[in-house]
Structure formats: C-alpha cells, structure tokens
Amino acid sequence: MHCGVLPHRDRHLLLFERWLADWLDVIEDPGQSQLLQRFATWQLLRKLRATAAKRPLGPGAVKTARAGLTPAAVFLTWSDARGRALSECTQADLDAWFAEDAISRRITTGFLRWCMDHHVMPRLKIPVIRTENPAPISQHGRITLIRRVLTSDDLPQAERVAAALVLLYAQPIRRLVRLTVHDVLADGPQAFLRLGDPPTPVPGPFAGLLQDYVRTGRPNRPGGTMPTSDWLFPGRRAGQPMDPATLGRRLSAAGIPTLHGRTAALRQLVLQAPPSVVAGMLGYHTVHAEALAAEAGSTWKKYAPGDHTR
Structure with a gap:
C-alpha cells in the first residue's frame, strides 16, 4: 500500500464538477436545480466518469456536457413561463419549443429523452430535425x-x-x-x-x-x-x-x-x-x-x- 499517494483524477472531469456546483448554485428555482442536478449526475457525469476510467477526457467532452445542460435550464424556464409544469407538458408544447428555433434547440433532445425515460414528463414525440452535411471531399x-x-x-x-x-x-x-x-x-x-x-x-x-x-x-x-x-x-x-x-x-x-x-x-x-x-x-x-x-x-x-x- 502506498501511503500518501492520491488516486489519479482526470483534470477535465474535476473542472466540470467544479463548474457544475457553481452553475447549479445560481439557479433560483429549487425544483429546476434539483432536476438538473439529477440529470447531470446520472446522465452526464456517469458517462464522463466511465470515459475517464478508460482514457483521459478532452476539453470537447466537457464542452459537450455543458452544452447539454444550459439549454435544458432554458427549456425549464421557458416551460414555466408558459404556465406548464414539466409533468403536464403536451405535444403542442414540445412542438412549439422546437418551432421557435429547431436547429439550436435540438441539443435539448438528450435532456428531454432522459426526462421521458425517468417519467418526469409524458412520453412525447420529439420532432425530427434534419440537417444536410456537405459531402465528403472527392x-x-x-x-x-x-x-x-x-x-x-x-x-x-x-x-x-x-x-x-x-x-x-x-x-x-x-x-x-x-x-x-x-x-x-x-x-x-x-x-x-x-x-x-x-x-x-x-x-x-x-x-x-x-x-x-x-x-x-x-x-x-x-x-x-x-x-x-x-x-x-x-x-x-x-x-x-x-x-x-x-x-x-x-x-x-x-x-x-x-x-x-x-x-x-x-x-x-x-x-x-x-x-x-x-x-x-x-x-x-x-x-x-x-x-x-x-x-x-x-x-x-x-x-x-x-x-x-x-
């Protein structure tokens, strides 16, 4: 046994964990903060930790995790402003969310699917957003x-x-x-x-x-x-x-x-x-x-x- 030797911790994983704690602190609604913490812990952090156990994380992985959280908070605020609790969300609400800006809001798909899988919101159909990528070079x-x-x-x-x-x-x-x-x-x-x-x-x-x-x-x-x-x-x-x-x-x-x-x-x-x-x-x-x-x-x-x- 090696006394005094700390186990290795991935630098980018630590930075994300620190950022997450600070970010959640500024969310005023306790219900939203609790839900986002659950999503971050059981979805985003679980994946980051599994990857870090196999190989070092890059800054892109942390950036992607942050990008999955911040629009989720925007969606919760948007839903509250419509007077609609997440458990009461309807297909019309979801369609309206994507209709306003489908391209930028497609990143909330992961959060919405997680909410549906964990019975936080009803099982709804997420609109298919098609984007055409340029063909590979010849x-x-x-x-x-x-x-x-x-x-x-x-x-x-x-x-x-x-x-x-x-x-x-x-x-x-x-x-x-x-x-x-x-x-x-x-x-x-x-x-x-x-x-x-x-x-x-x-x-x-x-x-x-x-x-x-x-x-x-x-x-x-x-x-x-x-x-x-x-x-x-x-x-x-x-x-x-x-x-x-x-x-x-x-x-x-x-x-x-x-x-x-x-x-x-x-x-x-x-x-x-x-x-x-x-x-x-x-x-x-x-x-x-x-x-x-x-x-x-x-x-x-x-x-x-x-x-x-x-």
Whole structure:
C-alpha cells in the first residue's frame, strides 16, 4: 500500500464538477436545480466518469456536457413561463419549443429523452430535425491535399503532420492530440504508427516527414521550453497535449477540411481492405467501419476466401 499517494483524477472531469456546483448554485428555482442536478449526475457525469476510467477526457467532452445542460435550464424556464409544469407538458408544447428555433434547440433532445425515460414528463414525440452535411471531399481532392502537405513547405511542420494523419489514416483531431512520440515506431527503414492493433505502416514520403518532425520539428524539441514532453503535439501547458480545438483551428486556417477529409479517407480505406482490418489498425469500432463500408458500396462481405485462380 502506498501511503500518501492520491488516486489519479482526470483534470477535465474535476473542472466540470467544479463548474457544475457553481452553475447549479445560481439557479433560483429549487425544483429546476434539483432536476438538473439529477440529470447531470446520472446522465452526464456517469458517462464522463466511465470515459475517464478508460482514457483521459478532452476539453470537447466537457464542452459537450455543458452544452447539454444550459439549454435544458432554458427549456425549464421557458416551460414555466408558459404556465406548464414539466409533468403536464403536451405535444403542442414540445412542438412549439422546437418551432421557435429547431436547429439550436435540438441539443435539448438528450435532456428531454432522459426526462421521458425517468417519467418526469409524458412520453412525447420529439420532432425530427434534419440537417444536410456537405459531402465528403472527392478522392481527387483528397489526393491533391495529401500531395500538398507532403511536398509543400508553405505550411508549418506540425500542420503538415496532423493533416497527413487526417487524410491518410482518418484520425479525428481529439485522437491526434493523444498521440506520443512512442506511437511512432521504426523497424529499420520501415516506420509504423500505433493507432490500433496491429500498428499501421507509414508510406515512404510521409515516413520521412513524420520522423523528422519527431526528431527536430516539435515545439518542445531539446532546448525548448518543455524538452521532456512526449506528446506528438505538445500544448503550451507543461505536461499537457495541444488542445483539440486549437489544432482544429490551425488545420482549418491551413485549408484542411478535417471532418470531410477524414470521412473521405475512411471511406476509401474500407473499399481497399476488409472493414474489420481497417477498424483494428486505425482504432475504430468495427461496427462503424462496417456501416461506412456498406454506405460506400464495399463488396468485402461478399468476398469468398480461398484460391480463385482455378
């Protein structure tokens, strides 16, 4: 037993818990405060704690949790102003709530479903809110961007490496900032990236850029302000990686469409190899990769193993 050693607590989880206590204190209606505390404890905090037990939370997870709470408080105030208790809410009330601003109010869906599941309000139909997302970039556009980040010197090296990880390996920003220099593996002339299991081979043009960045290109290289940090994308705070929002803004400013570039990369990869193999190597869930493969028109499920030369 190690006396005097405190158990690890996730920094972002602690910040959310402190924010939650302060936020609930300013809600004047005791009934609303109690209900929101129940929702935060049994829905939001439960999920955050489960995630923190598996991996460090990012600021995005806490931001999403806050975003699920504040509109819920607005809905309760709005309902009270109509003279309607939550237990008496009708379909007409719910339709009116979404009719005023459907896009911004769709974030209250999680709170409303929780209230219905826990019999706080009647079982009603939540309006379906459709939003059209731009299509993933074309394969030609993806290849053009890959060529640019691998050969052009007009971008900082960190942006070039991050963009290549998005466009080649379909990695989300939140996962990029958790990579360390130890996830870049070298086996003679061949380099590998530990994104999943097994490690993923790194093609020649990118291998040189990546290894050079690890040796000399990071902002905390030897002689810098944080020479001991192992993060592939170190942040300004000692011992912490770069904030995902910061890296996302830098890539956006560099003209890299991270979301649609990542989707395009994953779609292309599941067309070139079995989705389960791609999912394992890139750290994706197999179900997600299979669904995307079906959407992209993959035929791997219909492929029969064996000798096809006869």
